[in-house]
Amino acid sequence: MTIAGAVQLTAFLLVLLATVRPLGRYMARVYGGERTFLHPLIGPIERLMHRFAGIRPDDEFGWKENAIAMLIFNALGFIVVYVLQRTQGMLPFDPGRFPGVPPDLAFNTAVSFVSNTNWQAYGGETTMSHLTQMLGLTVQNFVSAATGMAVLVLFIRGIARHSAHTLGSFWVDLIRSVLYILLPLSVILSLGLVSQGVVQTFDGTRTIPFLDRVVDAGGADVPSQAIAVGPVASQIAIKQLGTNGGGFFNTNAAHPFENPTPVSNSLELLAILLIPAALCYTFGVMVGDTREGWAILAAMLVIFIPFVVLTAGAEQAGVPSYTGGGVGMQASPGQPGGNMEGKEVRFGIMQSALWATATTAASNGSVNAMHDSFTPMGGFVTLVMMQLGEVVFGGVGSGLYGMLVFVIVAVFVAGLLVGRTPEYLGHKIEPYDMKMASLLILIMPLLVLGGTALGVALEAGRSSITNPGPHGFSQVLYAFTSTGNNNGSAFAGLAANTPFYNVAGGIAMLVSRYWLAIPALALAGSLAAKKRIPASEGTLPTHTALFVSWLVAIVLIVGALNFIPALALGPLVEHLLL
Template structure:
């Protein structure tokens, strides 16, 4: 790794933090209903939506009703996306006359986009019409992201409020998040992406000549190349900002029409972590303790940065299995990577997209070296709390904070309190559910897939790498990431259904306990800090929190990782002529 690489990484994180601070404060003002530029422009739209939908903006609900609204809205949204896909053959904006999507793929995709996972069991350019991409998928990109933010904001309110029975209005939170946060940022980003060459048109495709006509396997002359087009920039912008990650095309942000230049790549990378980072400061502003925002962000960075370095260093090492074939591997392990991004940017993207629950890719993780691939996989398995999804990362990490406070309390005999709220058995139980449920879904799902011979055979790579592909798939689904070791043929009935169920569990069985904690905290009074209170705004607490996340992540997943990437790494070392 050269100095240039280090400088590139340092600059990326520095700009990220600089942009996140003001955005975070702005988001807090949005949800508190204060005036701003966006509100002056889009305020009439907000009020119009409330009038047409019969929503009273000042009517708050209990956490149970909040959860009910959220679940019902997500259910209706998923049904809508399912039906659009099934009937896309009869709907407009289908220039290539694609037929309705198969039921299990449509189920998987509908679940995938409403849960903010954006796992793709289909190839975009060959399966989905423009109408499905816009009215189905792009819409859910906005709504699932705003749903996640709403839950995080509700939890922040739980900490901020005193002795209150209500936690907010889901309809209002949902509307404000989309209108004032996601929409303006998406318009801005999409505009910049178009300037870089990301396509944006309602035309279906363009046909161009090949400079050197080719003869295909059956002896036919191929003289033309068909370029698929579509309203891509508008979808790519929100897919990155909303930590969705579902690409317009099969190869996602490795595709030149989604990510044509190093600058577009930098913008998209920034967009992936921007809102998750900003929400730390939103939280700090809402609980009137900006220091806690910094503590959360420092924890996220402390989890992510070492894994970025691990990934980049191993990818730069190249592939020892290719030594002796007469190659110059100075550029690193280039299988599955694009030249314009190279190893440095690909490794940064792979770890950033898995630390957040984004899951878009600009290189093929399946072809990474074993430890290079372990870094993204483990970041997913840590529960998507190092940045995580928009909203979901923050509430995930706050649940870990509840556990950390409790563990520390047990160790040194302190009363478990966080931000002046006393934490009881109820909060502990809910936090444990949030952490255990997705992990169980990953491990049980992987075990099931391995026990079914036909299903295990869908992993095309032999040996431990095939196991890694299956483990990665379930980790990605149950933690709502959406990236893949994409060699796995996940289009069959078992994977579409099993992964769909994992996505549902990993999303809603987490959201409901989080809302329960929000409701319970909002009801509590604030206790003034005493001599027995553990301070939670110090570097020591960052260490505790990082330790808790790593401990849970390591204990839960190292046995499984040992069977996949770690075994593969040992074989790798043999190929390199190292350890026998």
């Protein structure tokens, strides 16, 4: 890693940390139903929604009723996105005159956006009408993120409450997440991005002649360039903030109209981790001890930072096989050096490596460089960050409830080691809780490894592979790692728009989102119902450096046990062959 790279990483982390307290406290006030500075503006809209939808701000439901509400809302979203895609050819606002989307792709895309994955088997500018992008995809960017946040808040209440049989209302928390948090931040971010050159218009394409002579693959002259534009900034803002990641254009945030400058890149990068990091503080406030929140954020950073350094180092080292041709890969003030295939000059190595690590650590999945063309070790990091279960930041909401489940496992294992009854924040951890926690942790590897095995066993899976050798295996592993963790990024060379990947990936996304959210809510319900046990001599404090290290170890060991064999067949052996 270069010195400039180290400075960029440090500056980024300092800015991120500076936002944690103010935003975390604000969100705690919002979810606590307290007044904030935005209430005069947004309060009336919130009350209007409550009135039309028959919601009362003091509604209280148990975990099962909240789970049902969540599932119904997501099912409705799925139907809308599916139908919009199938019928877009007959609907207005389609300047590119795109026809209806085929059923398998429409299923995959609808699941993908509803489940906050935003895996894209299509190229946005060549497939989706403006209407589909706005009414279908942009709306799901908001509400799928808000679903994750609402489930998290219900989960936190489960930890914060004692002898209680309700967790709050999914609807109240959902509406608050959109109106008070996601929407205001998106407005600010989208205008910031437009100032940098991200386009925001309802026009279609603009055709401009080329300056130099250009011929196509068949040798015919191409006189001009058709430049696709659209309402991009408004979608980019929420796809970054809501850990969605689904771009307007095929190449996502590598496209100059989605991410034109280092400033826009830094803003979008910050937006990936902004809410997941601040939610740790919100958690601390809601359970009455902010040290508990800082401890979790610390554990996330302890895992995150070394992996950024590893990626940056691997990408900066470049590709040995180029040198035979006399290629300069040494970084200097006049050139980025390193492995620049699939990367943009304006970002260079560091902003590409930092983004790749952040977007896979959080379950964002947007990309500003092509992960498929990363060096083997760079690709290894992106895989590992997802395979840890999307708990290092993770998806907005879902990442933190995933990490809190790891906390409970860590407490339990520690309790076994010292022979004490495991307890967390006044709750005794019992067999039912451990069953739910185990479900959360074990379903994901089953999906990822099972899916990958299927993918490489079937011709329908293998025929989509586009790179030779171990990297071909990595492409399939990446596809199921990404969909099985609701990340959405890809080794994009894989020809993923086939019935096999659309259906198998769609199922992986469905299961990983909802089969994890439901046991999480069940666990929350169980914790809330328990009597408070007062802290005693034997209570393991969960805000100390010792516990943070223990938590990090548990996360890494579980991840390693699950995935080292698969990783050895893909990126690790590829690195040895490099």
